[in-house]
Amino acid sequence: METLKVSAKSEPKSVAGAIAAIVRTGEPVEMQAIGAAAVNQAVKSIAVARGYVAPNGIDLVSIPSFSQLEVDGNEKTSIRFLVEKR
Amino acid sequence: METLKVSAKSEPKSVAGAIAAIVRTGEPVEMQAIGAAAVNQAVKSIAVARGYVAPNGIDLVSIPSFSQLEVDGNEKTSIRFLVEKR
Numbered sequence: 001m002e003t004l005k006v007s008a009k010s011e012p013k014s015v016a017g018a019i020a021a022i023v024r025t026g027e028p029v030e031m032q033a034i035g036a037a038a039v040n041q042a043v044k045s046i047a048v049a050r051g052y053v054a055p056n057g058i059d060l061v062s063i064p065s066f067s068q069l070e071v072d073g074n075e076k077t078s079i080r081f082l083v084e085k086r
Numbered sequence: 087m088e089t090l091k092v093s094a095k096s097e098p099k100s101v102a103g104a105i106a107a108i109v110r111t112g113e114p115v116e117m118q119a120i121g122a123a124a125v126n127q128a129v130k131s132i133a134v135a136r137g138y139v140a141p142n143g144i145d146l147v148s149i150p151s152f153s154q155l156e157v158d159g160n161e162k163t164s165i166r167f168l169v170e171k172r
Contacts, residue, residue, distance in 0.1 A: 039129050040122035043165055047150045061147035061172070064133045079129055086147070086172070 003030045006045065008037035015045035019083055020052035023060060028084035039079050046083055059086040089116045092131065094123030102134035105169055109139055109146060114170035120155065125165050132169055145172040
């Protein structure tokens with residue numbers, strides 16, 4: 001599954017475009033975000049992507065979960081979003 | 087539909103308990119969050135709530151969207167999460 005890393009500086013419209021492109025192929029997408037600002041951008045991206053794929057008759061849902069990632073040797077808790085067709 | 091307002095200070099376990107209680111009755115829940123810190127707490131709450139209701143055979147999904155709210159006379163963009171059974 002494709003994983004999109006979302007940061008505080010990610011542009012929601014760009015991430016949404018990437019989500020839409022993958023979801024239109026019928027595949028789910030995974031997103032990972034560390035920190036409140038990145039999680040916020042990830043959520044905005046999903047909201048925007050819903051609008052991008054709605055004309056294709058796709059109703060996107062998201063499933064958030066916690067995930068442990070190692071970043072520069074440190075254990076970090078990230079939020080993982082599974083985004084897929086309902 | 088019940089609306090839970092989530093702030094930066096909301097405790098994810100408490101919000102998750104409220105989500106779980108409503109979802110177990112078969113109803114969807116709406117959450118509203120303004121700002122990155124509140125959105126982050128809302129997402130964590132959904133992730134925790136998924137674990138609370140999984141033993142009941144409920145698979146929760148979330149649908150984020152943008153929503154305009156008036157707060158103290160000012161127009162604010164909030165994130166609205168619809169949380170429901172898949």
